[in-house]
Amino acid sequence: xxxxxxxxxxxxxxxxxxxxxxxxxxxxxxxxxxxxxxxxxxxxxxxxxxxxxxxxxxxxxxxxxxxxxxxxxxxxxxxxxxxxxxxxxxxxxxxxxxxxxxxxxxxxxxxxxxxxxxxxxxxxxxxxxxxxxxxxxxxxxxxxxxxxxxxxxxxxxxxxxxxxxxxxxxxxxxxxxxxxxxxxxxxxxxxxxxxxxxxxxxxxxxxxxxxxxxxxxxxxxxxxxxxxxxxxxxxxxxxxxxxxxxxxxxxxxxxxxxxxxxxxxxxxxxxxxxxxxxxxxxxxxxxxxxxxxxxxxxxxxxxxxxxxxxxxxxxxxxxxxxxxxxxxxxxxx
Numbered sequence: 158x159x160x161x162x163x164x165x166x167x168x169x170x171x172x173x174x175x176x177x178x179x180x181x182x183x184x185x186x187x188x189x190x191x192x193x194x195x196x197x198x199x200x201x202x203x204x205x206x207x208x209x210x211x212x213x214x215x216x217x218x219x220x221x222x223x224x225x226x227x228x229x230x231x232x233x234x235x236x237x238x239x240x241x242x243x244x245x246x247x248x249x250x251x252x253x254x255x256x257x258x259x260x261x262x263x264x265x266x267x268x269x270x271x272x273x274x275x276x277x278x279x280x281x282x283x284x285x286x287x288x289x290x291x292x293x294x295x296x297x298x299x300x301x302x303x304x305x306x307x308x309x310x311x312x313x314x315x316x317x318x319x320x321x322x323x324x325x326x327x328x329x330x331x332x333x334x335x336x337x338x339x340x341x342x343x344x345x346x347x348x349x350x351x352x353x354x355x356x357x358x359x360x361x362x363x364x365x366x367x368x369x370x371x372x373x374x375x376x377x378x379x380x381x382x383x384x385x386x387x388x389x390x391x392x393x394x395x396x397x398x399x400x401x402x403x404x405x406x407x408x409x410x411x412x413x414x415x416x417x418x419x420x421x422x423x424x425x426x427x428x429x430x431x432x433x434x435x436x437x438x439x440x441x442x443x444x445x446x447x448x449x450x451x452x453x454x455x456x457x458x459x460x461x462x463x464x465x466x467x468x469x470x471x472x473x474x475x476x477x478x479x480x481x482x483x484x485x486x487x488x489x490x
Contacts, residue, residue: 159448160455163197165399165421166288166325166351168261170197173412173456174441177403177424178203178265178292181434185250185257190434195441198261200424201254203292204247206268209277244277251284261287263327266318267294274314275321282322291318292329294356304335311340312347319348327401329353337388341396351399352392353424354385376427381405386418391474393419393464409443416456417463 161172176182176191178200191199247264254262264286266274278289293314297307311330319326328349334340341352362373382405389400402415403424415423429436453459461467465474 159445159453160457161445161448163416163421163456163460165198165401166261166263166327168198168287168325170261170422172197172441172444173416173421173423174437174444175263175401175422175424176200176429176437177426178267178290179426179430181426181429182254183250185253187434188254188262189257191437192258192260194434194437196260196437198263198287198422199254199258200263200265200290201247201251203265203267204244204277204281206266206274209244209268209273244273248280248284251281251286255285255287263288263290265290265292267292275317278318278322282324286324288325288327288350289318289322290327290329290353291315292356294331308334308340308343312343315344315347315349325350327351327353327399329356329403331356331358332384332388333358338392338395341392341398345396345398349398351401351421352396353401353403354388355404357381357404376431377404377407378427379405379407379411382407382411382414386414387474389415389420390418390464393461394466409440409447412440412444413447413459414463416459417461419461419464421460 163170163173165173165175172195174195174197176196176199180202181191182188182199182201188199251262251264262285264281264284266277266281266289268274274291281289291314293311295307295310311328315326315328326349328344328351330340330344330352332355344352357377359372359374361370363369364371382402385402385404389402392400399421400419401422401424402418402420403426406412406415406423406425407428412423425440428440448454448456465471
């Protein structure tokens with residue numbers, strides 16, 4: 158039987174299937190079900206910076222950037238007094254989850270400034286989290302803010318949090334950097350133990366009848382995986398930090414692709430929201446069958462085998478592939 162174990166954030170996981178941060182982890186009973194269905198680890202729903210410190214001057218500066226303090230802009234934020242379970246409730250939920258399951262439980266903080274993050278990172282460490290995922294979601298709308306300033310903000314945040322905790326720290330980022338490899342190297346140097354690629358960019362929609370801009374949520378689709386595979390494959394061997402892929406992982410084949418690109422973990426939520434937590438059993442069984450049918454002894458054997466540094470045609474990840482794809486397209490007659 159193939160060995161499905163992998164190492165991520167210094168943790169030995171029984172397989173690469175990790176449930177990413179979502180409302181699915183709000184109940185301990187569901188987390189227990191995730192473990193029973195084959196999940197090797199779970200990232201708890203995010204604790205938002207806005208919940209930790211809604212009154213801080215620093216937070217107000219970031220939230221008001223580009224909004225001109227309009228009522229419409231603030232209406233996008235929920236009533237954070239009652240939203241989710243609150244900071245204290247989050248810590249208690251973490252403790253209960255740790256007592257209920259044997260798989261690693263990873264806490265998640267979502268925000269853009271240090272503020273209360275450092276303090277709560279310590280509290281999450283003390284509450285028993287096996288690791289911490291920083292979900293940095295920031296849209297620079299100020300024309301005076303440079304790309305270098307944004308990158309520095311990310312790295313300073315990571316360094317501050319990393320220096321305040323003993324547990325491993327993963328950083329979940331989006332793909333909208335002008336030089337993703339350089340950014341990854343900077344986060345690596347700042348102390349990130351893992352990078353999670355990529356955070357999904359949620360865009361608002363327009364209600365044409367009421368002339369309103371409204372928030373929308375769409376579940377990920379398998380075709381989103383390609384972007385993640387490309388950058389993980391390019392980064393493999395260039396940074397020390399582990400990598401996890403999130404966004405577009407819907408099947409065992411997607412997990413295999415993630416591993417071959419160089420990821421240590423394949424994170425999923427959308428497929429579980431769509432098909433139920435029990436779908437983990439199918440993915441787990443299909444993954445094991447795939448390795449057996451293709452005569453792989455272990456997951457670790459395939460990790461990075463299709464990365465840019467490992468394939469016979471590394472140019473497939475660069476401009477040469479761009480030219481080849483465009484030149485091969487023909488119109489249907």
